[in-house]
Amino acid sequence: VxxxxxxxxxxxxxxxxxxxxAASERxxxxxxxxxxxxxxxxxxxxxATLRRDGGYKYYxxxxxxxFTISGDFAKNxxxxxxxxxxxDDTSVYYCAMGRPIVSQYHNSDLYTSWGQGxxxxxxx
Numbered sequence: 001v002x003x004x005x006x007x008x009x010x011x012x013x014x015x016x017x018x019x020x021x022a023a024s025e026r027x028x029x030x031x032x033x034x035x036x037x038x039x040x041x042x043x044x045x046x047x048a049t050l051r052r053d054g055g056y057k058y059y060x061x062x063x064x065x066x067f068t069i070s071g072d073f074a075k076n077x078x079x080x081x082x083x084x085x086x087x088d089d090t091s092v093y094y095c096a097m098g099r100p101i102v103s104q105y106h107n108s109d110l111y112t113s114w115g116q117g118x119x120x121x122x123x124x
Contacts, residue, residue, distance in 0.1 A: 001025055001113045005095045007080075008118030015122070016083045021095030021115055023076040031099040033071060033078040034058075036108055037091035037120075046106040047093065050078060058105045062088070085122045092117040 007019040021033065034049025048059045048069040057069055068081040078095060098111030 001097060003095050003097065003113055003115035005093065005115040005118040008093060008120045010121045010123065011085055013086055013122055013124050015085050016081070017085065017120060019080040019082065019093055019095075019118060019120075021078045021080075023097060023113075026073070026076050032105060032111070033095065033097050034069065034105070034111070035078075035080050035093055035095055036111075037089075037093045039091040042091075044094075044108050045091075046108065048080060049105050051102075056102065056105070060106070082120070085120075087122050087124045090120060090122050092119050 002024040003021055005021045011017055032049045032051055035047040036044050037047050038044040046060045047063055048067055050057050050069045050071050052073055066084045071078040094117045095115040096111035097113040100107055100110035104110055
């Protein structure tokens with residue numbers, strides 16, 4: 001499965017961006033589609049994930065209330081609407097698919113397919 005992320009860019013603090021991630025095919029073995037991010041010199045951070053049946057959505061503490069994840073699984077696509085962006089949100093954002101158990105939704109090791117990453121830069 002190939003994942004193609006898009007929508008990154010440069011935005012001022014307080015602004016918004018919408019990321020998209022399209023999967024090349026539907027994989028019945030993948031339960032979750034989500035987003036992680038990694039800034040230079042920092043560890044990969046969980047951002048948000050969505051279970052394919054729409055039953056669960058989870059967010060990292062640093063983005064709760066500002067980011068919204070959604071999916072159109074007929075199109076094998078997941079979106080990340082990012083509002084009220086802050087300079088600390090500057091990072092490379094990666095979409096991922098996997099089959100973690102619900103209690104491990106934030107564990108990047110359990111996501112088996114990854115996109116190439118898209119840069120998000122928030123200026124102050």
